[in-house]
Amino acid sequence: AQSVTQLDSQVPVFEEAPVELRCNYSSSVSVYLFWYVQYPNQGLQLLLKYLSGSTLVKGINGFEAEFNKSQTSFHLRKPSVHISDTAEYFCAVRGQGGKLIFGQGTELSVKP
Amino acid sequence: GAVVSQHPSRVICKSGTSVKIECRSLDFQATTMFWYRQFPKQSLMLMATSNEGSKATYEQGVEKDKFLINHASLTLSTLTVTSAHPEDSSFYICSGKFVTSTDTQYFGPGTRLTVL
Secondary structure: OEEEEEEOOEEEEEEEOOEOOOOOEEEEOOEEEEEEEEOOOOOOOEEEEOOOOOOEEHHHOOOOOEEEEOOEEEEEEEEOOHHOEEEEEEEEEOHHHHOOEEEEOOOEEEOO | OOOOOEOOOOEEEOOOOEEEEEEEOOOOOOOOOEEEEEEEOOOOEEEEEEEOOOOOOOOOOOOOOOOOEEEEEEEEEEEOOOOOOHHEEEEEEEEEEEOOOOOEEEEEEOOOEEOO
C-alpha cells in the first residue's frame, strides 16, 4: 500500500529565506510523486511531479524537489520565498487505479 | 490549459435536502474524474473515482447511496449529496485526468457545502 507522510504541519519562514518542506513516501509499486499547492478556499494547483528520469524536478513558481529513492523522500525546496507563497502544500503519491494519496499537508507561512 | 470548474462554489442548504455539485473539464476530455472531501485544516480524502459511462468506484466507508456520482460525458461529472445532514458540511473538490494522462490530475476550485 502507498502512503505519504509530511513531517511538518507548519513551517514559518521569513520572506526571501530558503525553505524546505519534507515529504516521505511508502510505495510497493512504481513511484509517481506530486506536490500540490492550495491557496485558501481554492482547489489544488500542481507545482511539480516526478514520474521517472532526473531525480531533480523543477516546477512552477521557483520550486523544485528531489526524489531520493534510498531515503524514500521527495522534499520540496525554494531558495527564496515570497509572501505570496503562503499556502498549504500537499505531497501525494499515485496509488492503484491512478488515484492520489495525499499527505497531511504543510502550512507554509511567509512573514515579512 | 487543463482547467476544471465546479459549480456552485458555495451552497447552503437545510438538513434533509439534496444538493448537486457539477464538475466540468473546460478544455480537455476527462475519462476519469475523482471526488474528494476536505475538512478544515485537513488533507483531501478520496471519496470516489468515476469513469465516463461507468458506475463510480467508492472508497471504503463512503456511502454510495448518499453520495451519488454521475459521469455522463467526458467533460461533466456530478456529485449529489442526498438527504444532507450537518456532518456532510465540508469542502468538496473534484479533479479530472486526461485520456492519455501521465497520472496528473487537474483540480477544480472546490465547493463549500454548509448544511444547516
